Amino acid sequence: MNDPVFFTRLVRSLPTTVPFVGPETLARRSGRAFKVRLGANESAFGVSPKAQEAMRETIKRVSWYNDPDNYEIRAAVAAFHGMPFENVGIGSGIDDLLGLVVRIFMEQGETAVTSLGAYPTFNYHVTGFGGSLHFVPYRDDRNDLEALADAAAETGARLVYLSNPDNPAGTWHVSRDLEAFVDRLPEGCILILDEAYVEFATDEAVLPLDPVDPRVIRMRTFSKVHGMAGARIGYAIAAAEIVNAFEKVRHHFGVNRIAQAGALASLGDPDFVARVVEAVAEGRREYEALGRELGLPTLPSGTNFVSFDAGDADRAEWMVGTLLERGAFVRKPGAPPLDRCFRVTVGTAPEREAFAEILREVVEIEES
Amino acid sequence: MNDPVFFTRLVRSLPTTVPFVGPETLARRSGRAFKVRLGANESAFGVSPKAQEAMRETIKRVSWYNDPDNYEIRAAVAAFHGMPFENVGIGSGIDDLLGLVVRIFMEQGETAVTSLGAYPTFNYHVTGFGGSLHFVPYRDDRNDLEALADAAAETGARLVYLSNPDNPAGTWHVSRDLEAFVDRLPEGCILILDEAYVEFATDEAVLPLDPVDPRVIRMRTFSKVHGMAGARIGYAIAAAEIVNAFEKVRHHFGVNRIAQAGALASLGDPDFVARVVEAVAEGRREYEALGRELGLPTLPSGTNFVSFDAGDADRAEWMVGTLLERGAFVRKPGAPPLDRCFRVTVGTAPEREAFAEILREVVEIEES
Numbered sequence: 001m002n003d004p005v006f007f008t009r010l011v012r013s014l015p016t017t018v019p020f021v022g023p024e025t026l027a028r029r030s031g032r033a034f035k036v037r038l039g040a041n042e043s044a045f046g047v048s049p050k051a052q053e054a055m056r057e058t059i060k061r062v063s064w065y066n067d068p069d070n071y072e073i074r075a076a077v078a079a080f081h082g083m084p085f086e087n088v089g090i091g092s093g094i095d096d097l098l099g100l101v102v103r104i105f106m107e108q109g110e111t112a113v114t115s116l117g118a119y120p121t122f123n124y125h126v127t128g129f130g131g132s133l134h135f136v137p138y139r140d141d142r143n144d145l146e147a148l149a150d151a152a153a154e155t156g157a158r159l160v161y162l163s164n165p166d167n168p169a170g171t172w173h174v175s176r177d178l179e180a181f182v183d184r185l186p187e188g189c190i191l192i193l194d195e196a197y198v199e200f201a202t203d204e205a206v207l208p209l210d211p212v213d214p215r216v217i218r219m220r221t222f223s224k225v226h227g228m229a230g231a232r233i234g235y236a237i238a239a240a241e242i243v244n245a246f247e248k249v250r251h252h253f254g255v256n257r258i259a260q261a262g263a264l265a266s267l268g269d270p271d272f273v274a275r276v277v278e279a280v281a282e283g284r285r286e287y288e289a290l291g292r293e294l295g296l297p298t299l300p301s302g303t304n305f306v307s308f309d310a311g312d313a314d315r316a317e318w319m320v321g322t323l324l325e326r327g328a329f330v331r332k333p334g335a336p337p338l339d340r341c342f343r344v345t346v347g348t349a350p351e352r353e354a355f356a357e358i359l360r361e362v363v364e365i366e367e368s
Numbered sequence: 369m370n371d372p373v374f375f376t377r378l379v380r381s382l383p384t385t386v387p388f389v390g391p392e393t394l395a396r397r398s399g400r401a402f403k404v405r406l407g408a409n410e411s412a413f414g415v416s417p418k419a420q421e422a423m424r425e426t427i428k429r430v431s432w433y434n435d436p437d438n439y440e441i442r443a444a445v446a447a448f449h450g451m452p453f454e455n456v457g458i459g460s461g462i463d464d465l466l467g468l469v470v471r472i473f474m475e476q477g478e479t480a481v482t483s484l485g486a487y488p489t490f491n492y493h494v495t496g497f498g499g500s501l502h503f504v505p506y507r508d509d510r511n512d513l514e515a516l517a518d519a520a521a522e523t524g525a526r527l528v529y530l531s532n533p534d535n536p537a538g539t540w541h542v543s544r545d546l547e548a549f550v551d552r553l554p555e556g557c558i559l560i561l562d563e564a565y566v567e568f569a570t571d572e573a574v575l576p577l578d579p580v581d582p583r584v585i586r587m588r589t590f591s592k593v594h595g596m597a598g599a600r601i602g603y604a605i606a607a608a609e610i611v612n613a614f615e616k617v618r619h620h621f622g623v624n625r626i627a628q629a630g631a632l633a634s635l636g637d638p639d640f641v642a643r644v645v646e647a648v649a650e651g652r653r654e655y656e657a658l659g660r661e662l663g664l665p666t667l668p669s670g671t672n673f674v675s676f677d678a679g680d681a682d683r684a685e686w687m688v689g690t691l692l693e694r695g696a697f698v699r700k701p702g703a704p705p706l707d708r709c710f711r712v713t714v715g716t717a718p719e720r721e722a723f724a725e726i727l728r729e730v731v732e733i734e735e736s
Contacts, residue, residue: 006556007613011472014616024435043431055427055626059420062630063411063595067392092460095621104379121620128617188374227431230625245375248382249496252489253463257598258423258626262430 010108010130019120023329035327036354038345041167041197041305043227045279045348047262048272051228054265058258066260068252073260076267077235086240087212092232092254094196094219097246098161099125101192101217101236104245105158106131113151114161115143117168117335119194122161131158138338141299141307142171149184160185163194165201168333168343170301172205179207182215190242191216196234199225199273200280201302214239222259224304225276226266231259280304283346290356294363299341307333307341316342319362328358378476378498387488391697403695404722406713409535409565409673411595413647413716415630416640419596422633426626434628436620441628444635445603454608455580460600460622462564462587465614466529467493469560469585469604472613473526474499481519482529483511485536485703487562490529499526506705509667509675510539517552528553531562533569536701536711538669540573547575550583558610559584564602567593567641568648569670582607590627592672593644594634599627648672651714658724662731673713681707687730696726 023040027033038044047055070090078085091097098121106112108130114122116135126133134155136147143162152160162181165172173181182191193216198206209218221234233255236243266272287306291298299307310316313336320332320342332342347355391408395401406412415423438458446453459465466489474480476498482490484503494501502523504515511530520528530549533540541549550559561584566574577586589602601623604611634640655674659666667675678684681704688700688710700710715723 006609007472008475011613011616016612016615018436018615018620020436020620022433022436024439025437028439037432040433042433046431047427052427055430056424058598059415059423059427059626062423062598063414064405065390065408065410065591065597066600068386068388068390069393071392071396092619092622092624096619099619104375107376223433229433230426230430232434232621232624241374244384245379247384247386248379251460251464251467252386252388253600254460254622256460256600256624256627258427259624 014128017124019124026324026329030324032327034329035358036347036351037329038347038351038355039329039331039343040229041224041303041345042229043224043276043304044346044351045227045276047227048266048269050269050272051226051262051266055231055258055262058261062257064257066253066255066257070255070260073233073264076264080267081209081237083210083212083237084240086243087237089236089238089243089246090255091234091236091250092256092259093223094194094221094234095121096232096251096254097219097234097236098122098192099128100246100250101159102126102129102131103249104242105190111155111157112159112161113148113155113157115148117333117338118143118161119163119167122192137336138169141169141338142166142173145173145177145181149181152189153186156186157189159190159192161192161194163196165197165205165302167197167303168307168331169338170299170303170305170307170343172201172302174204175207182213185215189215192219193217194219196221196224197303199277200304205302209237212237212239217242222263222266225273226263227276228259228262228266231262232256233259233263280346283352286352287344287346290359294359305343305345307338307343309341311340313339316340322362322365323358326358326361328355382496385492387492394692394697398692400695402697403726404715404719405697406715406719406723407697407699407711408597409592409671409713410597411592411644411672412714412719413595413644415595416634416637418637418640419594419630419634423599423626423630426629430625432625434621434623434625438623438628441601441632444632448635449577449605451578451580451605452608454611455605457604457606457611457614458623459602459604459618460624460627461591462562462589462602463489464600464622465587465602465604466490466560467496468614468618469558470494470497470499470527471617472610473558479523479525480527480529481516481523481525483516485701485706486511486529487531487535490560506537509537509706510534510541513541513545513549517549520557521554524554525557527558527560529560529562531564533565533573533670535565535671536675536699537706538667538671538673538675538711540569540670542572543575550581553583557583560587561585562587564589564592565671568645568672573670577605580605580607585610590631590634593641594631595644596627596630596634599630600624601627601631648714651720654720655712655714658727662727667709673711675706675709675711677709679708684708684710690730690733691726694726694729696723
């Protein structure tokens with residue numbers, strides 16, 4: 001058992017890691033509960049009452065397995081977007097779908113391109129399946145599309161990852177620039193377009209969904225605007241043969257019954273979604289005002305969070321640590337140039353007030 | 369996109385498959401709902417009221433991500449079994465955990481040994497990660513421990529899969545025979561002991577849990593006796609370094625928040641579990657009597673289902689098809705010698721009555 005040759009070569013080479021340390025773990029370590037939980041871009045505006053009701057009803061039948069075909073929610077997502085059933089694949093969140101895509105496309109030793117400091121779970125899956133990562137720095141606090149396309153060509157990348165609007169920056173590229181980017185990708189290279197936050201963005205930030213571009217895998221989620229992060233359900237929109245390849249390797253019973261029912265109901269409650277989008281826009285404006293007040297400029301955001309610019313990485317790190325100590329759970333990007341920022345989820349009005357109070361205290365401590 | 373060289377070599381070699389066709393899909397295909405759903409060994413006795421309450425409460429906070437460390441339920445499972453935290457790994461059901469184990473142990477081309485006709489999802493994962501399967505026929509309707517151990521030695525297997533009590537037979541081996549079996553396994557070969565049904569079995573069918581045998585990975589689930597199949601949560605009990613290896617590749621946010629809360633509450637409701645075990649035992653006895661009445665002998669069962677022996681595979685297949693047509697969802701094993709049987713989950717008293725009525729009709733049709 002102590003023989004290091006026990007596991008596969010690849011697994012022996014991997015670190016033991018958690019892409020994100022959860023707030024529960026941070027709270028356990030510190031022995032203190034958080035006053036405001038604004039570090040994971042969870043929706044502060046809850047779940048559609050229709051979805052809550054559907055989930056409560058489903059609990060009564062949770063002794064039945066979930067439908068492994070995810071048929072109803074898959075058909076509903078397809079209808080919602082006005083596209084064929086076979087172009088929609090359901091997974092237990094974008095994290096699950098990212099793992100599937102890496103697994104079906106990347107041989108060990110092949111390369112994926114992503115921005116330096118972008119979504120760590122994509123990197124986790126690439127490394128976990130034996131791929132290599134090539135990182136491209138952000139430029140002007142946005143994904144550097146030209147450099148990403150150049151890197152894809154130079155490295156012969158199988159996959160390029162891009163989130164638009166971006167996490168952790170919050171910034172975005174407009175549709176025509178995304179189209180030009182896709183056209184510049186080398187043949188055989190697939191773009192994973194992570195659109196977890198797309199509902200919070202303006203229409204100009206959204207590539208047309210129809211027709212499905214075979215070079216692009218879109219990923220969307222019920223974790224953000226739908227407020228169902230803990231339920232674990234998301235979907236990919238992609239060429240039929242890509243969705244079909246998921247069938248070869250996916251965890252068929254992976255999307256639980258309650259999530260399927262809740263997502264179906266939430267998709268049928270567009271008024272709720274519209275109210276969340278509006279509430280988030282209001283909260284963003286409030287954060288921008290707070291940033292101006294405290295000399296912490298904010299980055300433009302097409303998401304449900306705002307990045308505050310602390311000027312340099314040391315100051316940002318100190319501020320995040322001090323915020324955590326005082327009960328505000330927020331996170332910060334780990335890599336330059338964004339590591340000079342800290343990222344705050346748009347909370348409810350009382351949460352924003354509580355956060356503003358703590359942030360003002362932190363700035364006062366610094367000045368004293 | 370039509371280039372077959374698009375996906376990895378392994379993925380190109382895989383079939384598009386679903387290890388189990390769900391009852392929802394069967395019902396959609398036939399255009400009829402089932403009267404009784406007794407084909408997936410789901411618990412007919414529901415979910416602990418405490419677990420239901422915990423899940424309902426959690427819906428209110430489902431906009432928060434699940435704890436990626438599964439800390440509370442992991443600690444509770446460890447305490448429940450009186451063993452160290454580091455020996456418990458949580459997954460979104462045994463299916464998820466089987467995938468993890470195959471992934472961390474098996475290089476492409478290596479071999480796993482399992483009984484012919486045993487759990488198809490294990491086979492799915494082995495094939496999905498490029499492993500080879502070596503099948504050992506059942507003997508006297510039980511897993512053939514001697515032949516499995518011999519096959520493991522002959523093939524240099526990395527993994528052997530065994531469910532005890534067995535699915536789909538329902539039969540079991542006693543603890544001392546399992547111990548002898550583990551001792552016969554070749555060095556470096558790990559036994560996956562799937563104990564999904566273990567709560568329904570007598571104590572003699574259960575290997576001691578403590579101390580943890582580094583050669584054995586035990587798998588247990590909240591899908592069966594706890595009645596939470598649709599919630600997706602199970603656990604592995606294994607050497608700490610095996611559980612630690614899960615951390616390198618697992619889908620950290622894969623176990624949803626509602627399942628974690630429900631499992632925690634159900635684990636704290638042993639009276640409920642005891643009542644389910646008793647109700648299942650009563651139902652098994654009723655099925656045995658039904659089998660005697662209709663000339664369909666039943667196999668001994670340490671599970672929540674009973675295998676009825678139709679004598680030969682053609683007859684069993686006809687009976688399952690006719691049962692399905694008449695609204696009773698049951699399944700049958702696909703490989704000899706068990707393919708002469710069909711497998712019926714223990715339902716509630718009214719479900720058993722409805723099933724008995726349909727089965728009597730089927731026997732009458734056959735005789736007429």
